[in-house]
């Protein structure tokens with residue numbers, strides 16, 4: 295049994311039914327605000343029209359290149375769409391060195407172009423002239439499929455000279471500077487759009503795409519009449535458009551203050567983008583591990599965790615001195631553990647903190663701390679997901695999901711469904727589907743439907 299100290303420690307992470315309902319109402323209102331031209335400027339969720347208006351049929355064929363920037367790694371991909379809902383994806387992963395994440399934008403785009411050129415040379419495709427889809431997973435104002443102006447950096451990126459610029463043009467210029475590859479950038483898309491497209495390729499009922507990875511965001515299929523920001527010429531022939539909600543920014547207007555904890559405030563204050571992406575900072579992989587570290591520091595001070603461990607003082611010092619030592623993947627590993635072995639928990643305690651003799655009780659408490667942090671994240675994601683499912687016109691809605699947190703956490707899916715069952719309207723049915731390589735296959739599909747439209 296867990297004692298009251300640890301329960302008290304985690305109390306502020308446990309959302310009551312009232313809080314869940316209240317966040318839901320505020321989120322739903324915020325999306326409506328984002329969609330309306332008259333209120334968009336005050337909305338935190340910007341609801342950018344993506345200009346993707348056709349969902350895949352499954353019959354798409356052809357070879358496409360894709361670039362994927364926005365998670366932990368940068369990837370170049372070659373995607374062969376084979377019809378019959380099938381695709382083959384080959385890719386190469388390249389690290390994005392820390393200095394490129396915060397250095398001049400030109401250097402970042404030169405690096406992207408260099409990786410692309412190497413990939414094309416390796417695959418002997420210099421003269422193939424393949425169309426390219428660029429999955430650029432940051433908030434962008436799209437002016438069409440090929441034009442995307444970055445509105446802000448997120449997730450630890452902060453390269454001067456890019457915000458306010460069209461990233462399609464920056465990529466094009468970097469490719470031109472090299473002069474050794476000829477590539478046509480035919481579409482720029484968000485990873486949530488890629489996720490939705492890649493799930494819709496397999497399941498025609500997919501209407502929502504969600505990422506819970508390094509960052510957190512969602513998009514959904516909306517009726518064009520609801521999307522004020524979409525120009526009239528795009529409303530004549532087609533009746534739907536994918537809207538990129540950019541829900542990571544939700545809360546910047548104070549909407550989440552009543553549920554944010556002292557730890558959320560600390561995370562935000564020491565981030566490189568204070569006061570921004572507040573919903574993201576409570577839900578995504580970039581921050582969840584660090585939230586656990588901060589809670590453990592407080593827990594040790596209050597003797598709510600590792601109370602009797604002889605090395606608790608040293609443990610506290612290691613935690614205090616090493617930001618980000620506890621990573622989000624450790625949460626997934628600890629929550630995968632079974633009683634009373636706690637094999638992962640013990641290994642992590644030893645590897646990270648040199649703690650040899652964690653007791654069963656210590657392990658139980660650490661697991662509980664992780665559970666409270668990840669469960670709150672999943673509950674918040676579920677609130678957003680339910681809002682979007684309820685907003686769509688369809689009665690049966692499949693939600694496509696991806697991202698390292700969703701993919702590797704043993705119970706994230708279960709936690710999300712639990713809350714969605716409470717919030718999705720009774721006349722609707724929903725399901726969640728794991729996306730297969732949305733950033734690659736999805737990019738190819740957007741490129742493919744774009745060329746079909748032409």
Ligand code: BGC
Pocket residue numbers: 364365431432433448449484485486505507508509510511512540542574
């Ligand atoms: C970005 C989104 C992106 C999400 C998931 C957020 O930080 O603002 O555009 O979809 O991360 O990668």
